[in-house]
Amino acid sequence: MGWNIVIADDEAPAREELVYLLEQCEDVDKVTPASSGMDAIKKVKEQAPDVLFLDMDMPDLNGLQVAEIVGEINPQVKVVFSTAYDQYAVHAFKLRAFHYMLKPYDEEDIAIVFRELRKVRMQNGSGVLVHPSTGMTSIKLALELDEGITYVSPKDIMYISKELKHVQVHLRDKAYSVSYTLSELEQKLEPFGFFRCHKSYLVNLASIAEMKTWVNGAYNLLMDDARRSCIPVSRNYVKLLRLKLEI
Structure with a gap:
């Protein structure tokens, strides 16, 4: 429709x-x-x-x-x-x-x-996606790896990146290569506070530590992980990201 x-x-x-x-x-x-x-x-x-x-x-x-x-x-x-x-x-x-x-x-x-x-x-x-406010804290993302399936809580994911055809799910101190597309993960994780800030990045809003100006109206995000990862924000996403982040 x-x-x-x-x-x-x-x-x-x-x-x-x-x-x-x-x-x-x-x-x-x-x-x-x-x-x-x-x-x-x-x-x-x-x-x-x-x-x-x-x-x-x-x-x-x-x-x-x-x-x-x-x-x-x-x-x-x-x-x-x-x-x-x-x-x-x-x-x-x-x-x-x-x-x-x-x-x-x-x-x-x-x-x-x-x-x-x-x-x-x-x-x-x-009715498939469940928001954390329901109290269902056991909901986890299934990552199919060579050695089996790893279950990850959305709150433990810092960000997700895509390089060429490879998608990686980044936790605080490790990363997993997965078979999901970035669009599939965006769909699954958006109800849990994730935001597509760039064509190649999906970030957990709760894990953003700083937002720094860059060039031509774009920004960089510093994530609250062990490496203080720097994630680009496309100019077209800046307005919506700020509205979602700020009180």
Whole structure:
């Protein structure tokens, strides 16, 4: 089932650009534009969308006001805020925003949103993945090695890396080469606080010790393992990573 989406932005060029980007996504069925806060509420009532892309700064009702009203009308709608200003982020997430994009956004920003949406849909549909908050602390990741199967608790994994075709699961003082793909591990471990920060790296958010600026808007992460491993963060992932890490 494809995604049904409503976009609310009072600026026509920004609205049309977002419509175009979303229509390039193969699993999007319908995109309905709205030109104001009140229009957004009307379209949500009419269309019952899965996702609402919502501009913060609109002349009649701002994004926070619209999100609050939409939450009462249809609490199942995933709200993705889009704005040129990052000072609204804290308020947005208090309203249980699904995601937050800073303008100008591009294809990678959209890809990140849909990667998260697909995970949620898959988890809700399958019931396979279990979040640690359930108290099921015995859940472990099975690593098939030459000598047999090793079971590793997600909390003991610092990060996962990929070099060429080889994927390694790194603990505090050792690493295992595994047959999983990085995408498979991302799917299995995301509910346990893991984050894809780079095309070749998946990190345990709880094991990040420092975040250091690098070049061209990118960062490096220093991990809390025995070697203080340095992990690159792609520029496109920095905003989302900070939102996930910081109070």
